[in-house]
Amino acid sequence: MRWKATIYYRTDNGTIDIRHILDELADIHEYVERGPHWDTIERVVIERINHITNQSLTVEQAERL
Numbered sequence: 780m781r782w783k784a785t786i787y788y789r790t791d792n793g794t795i796d797i798r799h800i801l802d803e804l805a806d807i808h809e810y811v812e813r814g815p816h817w818d819t820i821e822r823v824v825i826e827r828i829n830h831i832t833n834q835s836l837t838v839e840q841a842e843r844l
Contacts (some may be wrong), residue, residue, distance in 0.1 A: 783828050786810065789791040794821055800828070 782801040787794050799810050805827065811817050 781828060783826045784810070785824045785826075787823070788815050788819045789821050790819070 780800045780802050782804055784799045784807050786797050786799070787796045794816055799807070801807060807823070807825070811820070811823075815825075
């Protein structure tokens with residue numbers, strides 16, 4: 780798995796967050812479609828996990844790989 784997506788939903792009792800671990804970013808749509816209703820989404824935060832090379836790799840360094 781390479782990505783962690785946290786979806787924040789508005790509820791009557793405040794915001795709740797649901798975390799999903801993804802292999803591909805395209806998989807996020809399955810969780811959004813599955814619900815709760817997408818109009819209750821406040822925000823989605825996507826973070827990279829399980830770095831294969833180097834956690835401090837820069838864009839310029841990656842271009843030279």
